């Protein structure tokens with residue numbers, strides 16, 4: 001009888017422990033995912049560059065470089081550099 005009660009308690013403790021571990025891991029996962037989504041400081045985040053024609057931001061691997069500047073598409077690379085559309089004053 002006592003053995004059975006102990007067994008039940010052990011199972012409950014194991015269940016609680018496994019659940020909290022799982023929740024912790026899930027939270028870490030979502031935090032990591034959130035970090036990659038937002039503007040990053042980690043080495044994993046890809047550098048964002050700006051299209052010199054239209055000013056749109058895109059990851060550097062997806063950009064089209066020309067003469068030291070980046071463009072969002074082959075069309076904009078052909079059109080070449082333009083003055084930035086938004087000029088902060």
Ligand SMILES: [Zn+2]
Nearest residue numbers: 051054072076
């Ligand atoms: Zn562009």
